[in-house]
Amino acid sequence: MNTRQAIRSTNDFVIKFANINGSGSASANELFARAIMRMGVTVSPRNIFPSNIQGMPTWYEMRVSGEGWLARRGGCDMMVAMNPQTWDRDVAELAPGGYLVYDSTKMLPRSKFRDDITVIGIPLTEMCNRDYTDVRQRQLVRNIMYVGALVALLDIDLADTERLVSEQYRGKDKLIDANVRALRLGHDYAREHFSCPLGLRVERADAVGDRIFIDGNSACGLGAVYGGATVAGWYPITPSTSVVEAFGSYCRKFRTDPDSGKARYAIAQAEDELAAIGMVIGAGWNGARAFTATSGPGISLMQEFLGLAYFAEIPAVIYDVQRGGPSTGMPTRTQQSDLLACAYASHGDTRHVLLFPEDPYECFTLGAQAFDLAERLQTPVFVMLDLDIGMNERLCRPFDWDDSRRYDRGKLLTHADLEAGKEFGRYLDVDGDGIPYRTIPGTHPTKGAYFTRGTTRNPYAKYSEAGTDYVYNMERLRRKFDTAKTLVPAPVLTKASAPTRIGAICYGSTGPAMAEAIALLEDDGIHVDTLRVRAFPFSDEVMDFIAAHDHVFVVEQNESAQLRTMLINEGEITPKKLVRVLHYDGTPITARFIAGRIADELVAFKVSTLEPHANPLRKVAP
Amino acid sequence: MTYLAKPKLLRADTPRNALGYTRRDYEGAISTLCAGCGHDSISASIVQACFDLDIEPHRVAKLSGIGCSSKTPDYFLGNSHGFNSVHGRMPSVLTGAALANRTLLYLGVSGDGDSASIGIGQFAHAMRRGVNMTYIVENNGVYGLTKGQFSATADKGSKNKKGVVNADSPIDLAALALQLGATYVARSFSGDKEQLVPLIKGALHHRGPAFIDVISPCVTFNNHTGSTKSYDYVREHNAAVNRLDVILPKAQIEASYPPGSLRRVVQHDGSILHLRKVGVDYDPSDRIGAMNHLQERHALGEIVTGLLYVDSSGDDMHAHLNTVEKPLNQLGDAYLCPGSSALAALNASLR
Numbered sequence A: 001m002n003t004r005q006a007i008r009s010t011n012d013f014v015i016k017f018a019n020i021n022g023s024g025s026a027s028a029n030e031l032f033a034r035a036i037m038r039m040g041v042t043v044s045p046r047n048i049f050p051s052n053i054q055g056m057p058t059w060y061e062m063r064v065s066g067e068g069w070l071a072r073r074g075g076c077d078m079m080v081a082m083n084p085q086t087w088d089r090d091v092a093e094l095a096p097g098g099y100l101v102y103d104s105t106k107m108l109p110r111s112k113f114r115d116d117i118t119v120i121g122i123p124l125t126e127m128c129n130r131d132y133t134d135v136r137q138r139q140l141v142r143n144i145m146y147v148g149a150l151v152a153l154l155d156i157d158l159a160d161t162e163r164l165v166s167e168q169y170r171g172k173d174k175l176i177d178a179n180v181r182a183l184r185l186g187h188d189y190a191r192e193h194f195s196c197p198l199g200l201r202v203e204r205a206d207a208v209g210d211r212i213f214i215d216g217n218s219a220c221g222l223g224a225v226y227g228g229a230t231v232a233g234w235y236p237i238t239p240s241t242s243v244v245e246a247f248g249s250y251c252r253k254f255r256t257d258p259d260s261g262k263a264r265y266a267i268a269q270a271e272d273e274l275a276a277i278g279m280v281i282g283a284g285w286n287g288a289r290a291f292t293a294t295s296g297p298g299i300s301l302m303q304e305f306l307g308l309a310y311f312a313e314i315p316a317v318i319y320d321v322q323r324g325g326p327s328t329g330m331p332t333r334t335q336q337s338d339l340l341a342c343a344y345a346s347h348g349d350t351r352h353v354l355l356f357p358e359d360p361y362e363c364f365t366l367g368a369q370a371f372d373l374a375e376r377l378q379t380p381v382f383v384m385l386d387l388d389i390g391m392n393e394r395l396c397r398p399f400d401w402d403d404s405r406r407y408d409r410g411k412l413l414t415h416a417d418l419e420a421g422k423e424f425g426r427y428l429d430v431d432g433d434g435i436p437y438r439t440i441p442g443t444h445p446t447k448g449a450y451f452t453r454g455t456t457r458n459p460y461a462k463y464s465e466a467g468t469d470y471v472y473n474m475e476r477l478r479r480k481f482d483t484a485k486t487l488v489p490a491p492v493l494t495k496a497s498a499p500t501r502i503g504a505i506c507y508g509s510t511g512p513a514m515a516e517a518i519a520l521l522e523d524d525g526i527h528v529d530t531l532r533v534r535a536f537p538f539s540d541e542v543m544d545f546i547a548a549h550d551h552v553f554v555v556e557q558n559e560s561a562q563l564r565t566m567l568i569n570e571g572e573i574t575p576k577k578l579v580r581v582l583h584y585d586g587t588p589i590t591a592r593f594i595a596g597r598i599a600d601e602l603v604a605f606k607v608s609t610l611e612p613h614a615n616p617l618r619k620v621a622p
Numbered sequence B: 001m002t003y004l005a006k007p008k009l010l011r012a013d014t015p016r017n018a019l020g021y022t023r024r025d026y027e028g029a030i031s032t033l034c035a036g037c038g039h040d041s042i043s044a045s046i047v048q049a050c051f052d053l054d055i056e057p058h059r060v061a062k063l064s065g066i067g068c069s070s071k072t073p074d075y076f077l078g079n080s081h082g083f084n085s086v087h088g089r090m091p092s093v094l095t096g097a098a099l100a101n102r103t104l105l106y107l108g109v110s111g112d113g114d115s116a117s118i119g120i121g122q123f124a125h126a127m128r129r130g131v132n133m134t135y136i137v138e139n140n141g142v143y144g145l146t147k148g149q150f151s152a153t154a155d156k157g158s159k160n161k162k163g164v165v166n167a168d169s170p171i172d173l174a175a176l177a178l179q180l181g182a183t184y185v186a187r188s189f190s191g192d193k194e195q196l197v198p199l200i201k202g203a204l205h206h207r208g209p210a211f212i213d214v215i216s217p218c219v220t221f222n223n224h225t226g227s228t229k230s231y232d233y234v235r236e237h238n239a240a241v242n243r244l245d246v247i248l249p250k251a252q253i254e255a256s257y258p259p260g261s262l263r264r265v266v267q268h269d270g271s272i273l274h275l276r277k278v279g280v281d282y283d284p285s286d287r288i289g290a291m292n293h294l295q296e297r298h299a300l301g302e303i304v305t306g307l308l309y310v311d312s313s314g315d316d317m318h319a320h321l322n323t324v325e326k327p328l329n330q331l332g333d334a335y336l337c338p339g340s341s342a343l344a345a346l347n348a349s350l351r
């Protein structure tokens, strides 16, 4: 380290762990993240992993942000390089002045290093081999050992970290002992050999509050439990698999009948996504709340059934954890590229309700609300999350639930209603909101039975090929979709600190990067109002927002500006007014990218408040 | 199944079952199938079986795919909820419905195209999973609704109406069902109601996947010479292994049979299957024997019918999943939602 000053920063840096997947590094890295959070400092970690089970490179990238930003920052200030396979690129990625932590058991030639970084070699393997006999344990404690070293190097509280180890292995004293010992070995070695702390350090703060740390897929699984789902049909696919796994484990905990030990839920692993959605539709038709979780390829397979559910008006909930498409695409990278495939899924004139959670908290709340909406509207409802929030743990508001809330089962005619002689036309618009009444099989011996089909029928569910019946039905479905606008979660408006004619729209996991980008722009005197859209169909607020601004940036994580297309299509917006800000290389979008693009575009529009030379955000690489 | 709208008034001597229902209470909309279509006779057999068994129509859920055969649920059990789903996918919809409410009777109706061509995957997996259902394939060897193309059950060498010979090997759905774990497997002929009605009854009283392959001639596209699914061909090559009578626990009638000619199978609900021997010695509790018998006779050009296999000790998907007795679709909020206190504890564990 001679040509550059070492980076100095407290509570604001990016640390990246380069590991080999299947080596048990994930839990050690997570422990490290939690140790920092215990110090009241905000972290946001992200797994970057291959579509492979063992032996391939993985990275765990963690942003520490004293200001509380949760989006990916980009760049790397410290690299913990534990994977020889990726050594060269990992070392190259480090910012000038950065820190390289590595296992120095084996000597490496000078040429393998850079002279503008600080190199911290710790003989991890040697220390493990000396102190641990079991081969598998050696590998696992090696990970904890580097965590111990980092605790010393970054000035993290050792006692807090030890407590975390005990919590993680509660009841397994032997494991606690082995891990705490490794933690201390790493810690003490770093203390002895390096001047701790480094220029990078963590300082106790109070930025975490009562927030919780969980991944979006688990939150969806929990949302399905709270939302009253009893039937899940699914087929495994990255990055959605853990939604149903989480549903299963929360169900075992919360939905096992205490007396009989029996399950108040049913999970069927289907033979493919066609069968998965078929089961959901069968269960929904029969009055159970049912869902599936999938990703792009599964959505493609479900198309015909989704059209049936739309046209036959059957509630269904689909969690789509989006990944990079098209085709198999980038199965372990994030994108928001299934919007059009879901919004207009299936042939013919279809429209579906989509919800866009921003973080695990909303995965839980919208994930539960989806069931009320599906039954109220008698239609499929898609919860559109993505790999970035689905498979990464994220700090978010603690979950809450109003115990006075009751499930909205929608317009269901009961035995008593039928007995009382209520007229029943399955596809009759009685209330003018486009939503008809339905009955559940088995309700009444002689009243309320009807025949469900995907073909045209009259309001009384009788087969019909009459154009008038078809048109009546399509107009009613249109009305129903208009009703949906008033029921779906409203968008979230964030006003700039000064009045502005510039707006930006984002959705889903882009939220945190958007908020940070706005702050960057404000620092630079650029004011932008933002609207985070939370659902399709778009409520009136969305169109009002567009009308109230001269230029509206639409920030998305896909290549073809899918939300923008939907806004233009549904709101009859002049396309020029909606400016694309698109990030789609599979990494989560960053604030620097958004702010840079917006600043650049504003220069191009010659928006008068801007001095181009005074704009340091221009030409910032994604 | 009903061809002509009938007068509403009933004669005083119209037969009624134990529930007080007449046969007409089990009928549905007027059939739109071709006159003489085998499928209509199957609908009539379903009506007869449900009437005889005193089944409350609203306790039945009838589901189908797409095809002439899959249209038929509209033509029987008008007081039952029905679901005409998408082509080849009835089994998954039925599975989901059965998960939602374990107390209804599930009747799946499909065609040979629906089940053996586009839907063979779903057919196979529903059998494997042990869904509690009666699954009837109305098998005519062609796609009736799309005008007579060969289906996957068409025999190799059989001719279509224009004389084109089918070169592909046939799929025997009954043989597949045996191999895949169905616990009640039968084959019958739409033209033989005496055989078919009891087979449907036995299936409706069976717990687990009950499959009936019913050869059901398509009079419009596959009833000519050279077809192996025509009325004439099936009559000439029908090789029944037994004749079934279903005796309900409440009916105490004991018919007398010559010694050695009868097998008795008691099902989980106490219903008794009386299997009368017809010619050959056939053991319907031997799955492998049944598979062999089907293959041997098929090689001789025979169509084996009757109750091919039954295992009355089997359980179903709900048993495998250990679900509660109460239907999942009837569990109230209190049984489903863990509430805010559970969340508080959960939040604490996530910090």
Ligand SMILES: Cc1ncc(C[n+]2csc(CCOP(=O)(O)OP(=O)(O)O)c2C)c(N)n1
Pocket: B066, B067, B068, B069, B070, B087, B110, B111, B112, B113, B114, B115, B138, B140, B142, B143, B144, B145, B146, B151
């Ligand atoms: C996805 C799809 N592909 C094709 C069709 C057209 N189609 C309708 S019925 C049918 C064949 C039905 O044959 P089968 O199940 O044997 O019934 P049958 O009419 O012979 O009773 C086909 C191919 C369809 N409805 N859906």
Ligand code: SF4
Pocket: B032, B033, B034, B036, B037, B038, B039, B068, B069, B140, B144, B145, B217, B218, B219, B220, B221
């Ligand atoms: S085309 Fe064939 S299968 Fe269809 S209704 Fe006519 S006879 Fe029956």
Ligand SMILES: [Mg+2]
Pocket: B067, B111, B112, B113, B138, B139, B140, B141, B142, B143, B144, B151
């Ligand atoms: Mg057919």
